[in-house]
Amino acid sequence: MENGIHFISGLPRSGSTLLAGILRQNPRFHAMMTSPLGSIYMAMQVAVSRKNEAAVFIDEAQKRALLSGVFPNYYGGIHREKVVFDTNRLWCTKLPALADHFPNAKIICCVRNISWIMDSIERLVRRNILDLSAIFGFDPGGTVYTRVNRLAVSDGMVGYALDALREAFFGEQADRLILVEYAALTRRPAETMARVYDFIGEAQFDHDFDHVEYSADEFDAPLGSPGLHTVRRKVEFIERPTILPPELFRRFEADAFWTNPESNIHNVAVVRHAE
Structure with missing residues (x-):
């Protein structure tokens, strides 16, 4: 971690x-799916609190050292000489602390239309018809409506991430954020990655977007959600109709706040396909 750390956060099923x-x-670089570091950090917060x-x-001073120390202690012996990208949706809620610990750190927030996030999760559920998913507490009796409702509440998988993103987007450290839309990353990967490299201040790299491989089967299988963190080999956008009922799909039309220039009061960098 001697070359620094950045963070990947934002919305689930968004790239x-x-x-x-x-x-x-x-x-x-070192980057992977969600690491345990976020949970470790929160546990340390509890340990140094009045609880x-x-x-x-x-x-x-000791509190700051203990909290900031979990990062090099976790990564130091593994990726000492690499730039680290740690992934967790909770990092958007810790932006003031991260700014204090790492003055040069940036957060890359992956975003997507909420309706398509719900569609993606429901599609995963239906693809694994013989498994019950931990996303919904291994409940066998839900419907698409109860599943979407559970995801959308403020402590649900999607609702929490959306609230956390809003907190960071409208907060005092918003200049540390870059939002990357899923459509931009999958339709224009070279241009999108160039924007990301410029934002984090790294030299450009010639990526191979036809041979991207990543999976975490050992993590996904116990969740009853095989394929949750499997990346297709070629980076591409696949058009498809939604599998959600029409009124459920339309429910989240107003939630993509980052697409409204008037809402971007801090001039947060946003990489959109529509640009």
Whole structure:
């Protein structure tokens, strides 16, 4: 981690695993799917908080050292000489702390129309018809409506990530963000990656977008969601009709706040296919 750290965050099913698969082609970089570092960081926050009665003996400097120390302690012996990209949807909620720990760090937020995120998750459920998914608590009795509702609430898989993204987008450290739309990454990967490299201040790299490989079968199988983090070999956008009922698909039409220039009060960098 001697060459720095950046973060991948944003919305689920929006290209974060694909982005990691592309970035890891660069021998200077380390990137993968969601790491345990976010959970470790939150556990350390609890340990140094007043919830721990002995934390009264931890001063501000010690607290900062303990919290920032989880990053080099996790990555230091593994990827000491690489630029690290750590992935977790919760990083958008920790932007002030990350800015304090790593003044040069950026966050790449993968985003997508919420309706298509819901469609993608439902498509995964229907593809694994013999498995129950941990995404829905291994519940065998749900419908597409109950599944979408569970995803959309503020502590649901999609709702939480969307609220976290809003928090970062409208926060004081918003200049550290770049939002990358799934359509831009899959339709114009070379141009999109060039924008990402410019934003993080790295030299451009010639990626092979016809041979991107990444999977995490050992993680996905216990969740009852095989293929959740499998990347297709070729980066491409595949047109398809939605499998959601029409009124359910239309429910989230107004949630893509990053597409409205008037909402972008901090001039956050946004890479869109529509540009």
